[in-house]
Amino acid sequence: MAGQVVSQDEFIKARKEFLAKEKAALRANDELVSELRHLPMVKIDKEYTFDGPNGEVTFADLFDGRKQLIIYHFMFAPEDEVGCDGCSFQADNLPSSLSHLHARETTLVLVSRAPLAKVEKFKARMGWAFPWYSSFGTDFNYDFHVTNDETVTPVQYNYKGKDEILNDKNPLNRVHVKGESPGMSVFLREGGDIFHTYSTFARGLDTMLVTNRLLDITPLGRQDEVDLKYHDEY
Structure with missing residues (x-):
């Protein structure tokens, strides 16, 4: 008890x-x-394009006419057939209706490096309705430090460089030195300009997990000993 x-x-x-x-x-x-x-902001001067269900779109298009954009960087590498189970748990905790965000000038989308065909197939399996775009073949994930490959750009995750990551006391954090990692980034659009205002990674994403927040108020807590699975596999 x-x-x-x-x-x-x-x-x-x-x-x-x-x-x-x-x-x-x-x-x-x-x-x-x-x-x-x-917090201060950084103006985005680089052009990015993404693949979406209706074809190629620009970074500005992701805003869908609104002033603010929240991107969840979903771990889904080009060679993978399914998305990350942890990111899937995060996606399960996103709002089932985006109308409240939209009414407040905010768009929420997912972005992954996997080709769109794989994204669409996995999205259908999970039954998610939110917009999800592919950044396959672009620098987007590397520039926002959710894909690390030092042959492309210097390693950085959660505002730590390669040496700091490798020396982290938690071995689970050392995996972020290479490959895909989760994150969430926020952008503001003013006229034709786009500004990067915020990004959070690792435990910073925990505050968005409603399931964990609900379990936190129960006597048994989060029950971390229960293996995390895709929601259609329990």
Whole structure:
């Protein structure tokens, strides 16, 4: 059993003490998010094209007429037949309806290096409806450090260089020195200009996992011992 069995009065007392800690954490997060909105931006001068269900599109096209763009960098290499199971878990936790984002001038899309035919096949299997584009044959993933190949560009992931990654105490983090890695990037469009405003990687993506947030408030927690699978394989 997760916790001690107590009287109702003792439960209320302990819950109120913990509530004070929860409120402090929420206030701290409010301050952090406010600070995030004032981070500096970088203008994107490079031209990128992507393959979509209706043909080739430009970077600006991904915004779909809105001012803001959120891209989830989904791990799906050209040689793979299916997408990453961890990224699939992340995708399962994205909004089932994008209308609330759209009403607030924000578009959400997925981008992977796998060719569009593989992307479309896997997307159909998973039953996802959100837009998903292929960056196959472009520098996009390398430039935003979600694909690492030092023959193409210097290694960087989660704002760490190659040596820092290889010296990471967590061996699970060392894999990011080569190949595909997950991430999320945010862009702002002002007139004909596009600006990169934010990117997060690794544990930074955990805050978007609604499943984990729900499990966090249960006595059994996240139950990390349960093997992660594609949602159609449980």
